[in-house]
Every structure is written in C-alpha cells, then in structure tokens.
Amino acid sequence: MTGARSKIAARNTRPEDFSAIIDMSRQIYPMARPWTAEQLASHLRVFPEGQFVAVESVSQRVVGMAASLMVLWDDYDLKASWRDFTDHGMFTNHDPERGRTLYGADVMVPPSRQQRGIGTKLYEARRGLAERLGLLRIRSGARLRGYHRYVHQMSAEDYVIKVVNEELSDPTLSFQLKRGFRVLAVVPDYLRHDLESLGFAAVIEWINEAVAKPEDYAWRDPRFGKP
Numbered sequence: 001m002t003g004a005r006s007k008i009a010a011r012n013t014r015p016e017d018f019s020a021i022i023d024m025s026r027q028i029y030p031m032a033r034p035w036t037a038e039q040l041a042s043h044l045r046v047f048p049e050g051q052f053v054a055v056e057s058v059s060q061r062v063v064g065m066a067a068s069l070m071v072l073w074d075d076y077d078l079k080a081s082w083r084d085f086t087d088h089g090m091f092t093n094h095d096p097e098r099g100r101t102l103y104g105a106d107v108m109v110p111p112s113r114q115q116r117g118i119g120t121k122l123y124e125a126r127r128g129l130a131e132r133l134g135l136l137r138i139r140s141g142a143r144l145r146g147y148h149r150y151v152h153q154m155s156a157e158d159y160v161i162k163v164v165n166e167e168l169s170d171p172t173l174s175f176q177l178k179r180g181f182r183v184l185a186v187v188p189d190y191l192r193h194d195l196e197s198l199g200f201a202a203v204i205e206w207i208n209e210a211v212a213k214p215e216d217y218a219w220r221d222p223r224f225g226k227p
C-alpha cells in the first residue's frame, strides 16, 4: 500500500536516506544546488537528533525531510542569509552549549505527496524535539514562494501583511502560520537564487510557552499579527 492510505511516520535521518533526500531537493529546488551527501553526513555528525525524514510505513519510502540545528540567536544578524545560519549547509555552526533556538534549515515534501499531512508530521517532530530539549523557540526563514506573482504590485512586507491577514495565501508561509508560527520580520537576500521568493523570506518563530519569559516576546511586531 502506498500513497494517501499508507501510514507515514517521522524518524531520525539515516545515511541510507541521503539519495532520496538529494532527489527530493532536485525536484523541489531545480534552480539551486541540491543537498549533497557531504552536507547530509555533516548534519548527522553534529546533530543527529535534529534531522528527520517522513517514511511510508509499508514501502519504507522517504516522502519528506526536515533538517535543523541549534544556534545562539544573538550570534547572527536578523538579516543573515540561509548560508550564514547553516554554515553553507554544513551545520558546523551547531551550538548545543549556548544555543536556545532550534533553527529550521529545510523542510520538504515532494509535490506528488503534498497536502496529505506529511509536512505537519515533520513540524510536530521538530516541535517535540524543541520541547524535549527545553529550547526557547524554533526560528526559520520562510521563503515567500508566492511573492513572484505580486512583486510588481507590492513590497514583500505588504505581501506578508496580506498573508498574515489571510487576504492572500502563500504556499509556504500560510502553512507555517497555521502551525503556530508568527512573523518577526521580512528580509531580502535570504535564498539568493530562488526564483519564486526572489530571495525574500519571512523570519518566523514558534515560541515554547513552557519556558518563555515575558521579555522573550519582545520581538513581536503588531503589523505581523496580534502581539
């Protein structure tokens, strides 16, 4: 049994999953350099618990992935690019001693398997990890996949405000907002060669209310949703 009726489970990534992850990234980001086996092996070396794949129970086929690392947020500029936050995709900046932020470096589900709950499962696995580790939050750059359709009509900030207010829907950001994330800022040059987002991303956050203190909510900008 495969497809919609097959059960999907998230588990930690193993070396034998690399070729499926590389194929997926070729499909999803055709204009970008796909993940390499060297990068994926580095993720497993530095932070194996932070790497997840979604697997179909019967076929054991890999149908999604989520890659994360821990960072001390203050080490980075808010406008830092994906390359900076991931050390060129190697995660060698993973900082378990000082980091209180789980940084979401990638999440992908192949187009033929989207809209079946796989992305949600991967997000739940990531959130469970943040809770188990007692981390303050998850942050990530949400590439604004639908922005290329509106670039001649509005700024990226106005686009995000409309997505937050549900006047527009973005294939990535709307999904993340419904999974408890909120927008902190909009930044250019996050993924420079991305033709869909034109490089723009929303910096997004899920906060772990079990450990957050009032000052941890200080970033909240009312333009991007209720504080």
Ligand SMILES: CC(C)(COP(=O)(O)OP(=O)(O)OC[C@H]1O[C@@H](n2cnc3c(N)ncnc32)[C@H](O)[C@@H]1OP(=O)(O)O)[C@@H](O)C(=O)NCCC(=O)NCCS
Pocket (backbone or CB within 6 Å): 028, 106, 107, 108, 109, 110, 113, 114, 115, 116, 117, 118, 119, 120, 121, 141, 142, 143, 145, 171, 172, 174, 175, 178
């Ligand atoms: C963003 C992404 C990971 C979402 O993955 P996904 O597997 O489609 O996510 P889900 O299926 O869990 O959720 C998508 C929608 O389908 C709905 N859905 C889930 N199961 C469903 C089902 N059985 N039938 C119909 N709809 C379903 C969900 O409710 C959700 O809608 P909502 O957001 O309005 O609640 C995926 O679109 C993707 O890989 N995109 C390209 C890569 C990318 O841009 N990644 C983000 C980098 S910042």
